Amino acid sequence: MKHCAGLDVSVKETAIWLFEGLAKAGLPVVCIERRHVNAFLKAQPNKTDRNDARGIAQMMRVNLFRPLHVKTLTSQKRRALLTARKLLKEKAITIENDIRGLLRNFGLKVGKVGAVKFEERIRELTEGMPDLAEIVEPLLDARRKLRQNFAALHRKLLAIVRDDEVCRRLMSIPGVGPVVSLAYTATIDIPARFRNSKAVGPILGLTPALHESGESRRVGGISLCGDGMMRTLLYESAQTLLTRVTKWSWLKAWAMDVAKRRGQRKAIVALARRLAVIMHRIWSDGTQFRWTRTEIMPVAG
Incomplete structure (x- = not known):
């Protein structure tokens, strides 16, 4: 089976439209990650349309591509x-x-x-x-x-x-409002595409970037990859929960403890990442947020 993939950077804005059209026409189509394509094609000394097409074809031939999820x-x-x-x-x-x-x-x-x-x-x-x-x-x-x-x-x-029943359940989490809940459902799209709830954090760029070479190993700031709008909204929700929400919960207690040990900025980032994980778990399990520690299910941050 052949794959129609590797849309050029110049048509990246219409990639989703082209994907839908090809899929409706019954053609086997795969949308691939543009950053991986750019990294693969950098090995070529000369950048031409012909060389790009050959490079993309080689990627598909040896299976060196990552399929990109196309949202509903x-x-x-x-x-x-x-x-x-x-x-x-x-x-x-x-x-x-x-x-x-x-x-x-x-x-x-x-x-x-x-x-x-x-x-x-x-x-x-x-x-x-x-x-x-x-x-x-x-x-x-x-x-x-x-x-x-x-x-x-x-x-x-x-x-x-x-x-939307899912959005209403997500809003049971303190600090999460209508805009954040709708943005989260639009960003995640299908929760089952993640192997577990912990995988949401890296996708949204809320996990530390690791730089390792030989004996050198340095953990930097968050990777900032993925959806910038969703990451900003989660950060704002975490900030609201930590500084404005007055009702006490196990989640706020956890964030306050992190703030005492590592500072408020790192606590907000950690809380934003945990909010993303909890929202995915609530969406997948069909439950609501539990305010007390005795009621909560084990959720890895």
Whole structure:
């Protein structure tokens, strides 16, 4: 059986679309890891399309490739929703910061103000300067529309989570909210593709990178491989659990103990990794988070 694989870097954005189309056409298709391909092709002195094709064919021939999991359509749509929501929020914050910088040139400081009262504060500062108010008004209008569209996508996200039984169970974990639970299900996609729950940590780049050569062995920081958005959300959830969640649990007690021994930053990373493991276990077992130590099942962090 032949494999259609090794999509070029120039078409990586359409790789999933091509994969789905080839699969629907009944062709045997495998999507392979691009980083492994790049590492394999670096051995060639000259980079040409012909040499790349030959190199990829050789990889397939000798079985030196790692198949890449292609997510289901549902997970892809959820990921698109999360990405669009994040983009709108970032653009709105960028405009707010630009307005702050623009007004600072005229000695006007916005100060600490929430998103709700931001526009009111700007109008208050520019009340006696009509020319400046006329310049700022289009920026405020653009920010307002971005915030409105962000709110619409956020409501859509909440509606999806409300109807998803897995997301509701994941939200039983302290520090895990609707955005984190939906992002986790969209990232993991199919929990059975992991041999065990401990395997989730390395996939999300939350385990230390090991550098070993001869007698030298150095353990560095976390590898930062995998999904950056999911890793950031898990870090934020861990930070929330460690610093803001007031209800005590065995998980928070464990994280506090790590913080005392190794510092808060390392404790947050360790807690983020353990959250990923616990979420996978809860998803696989169909259970909910157990707050007391006597109720918990053994979970390896």
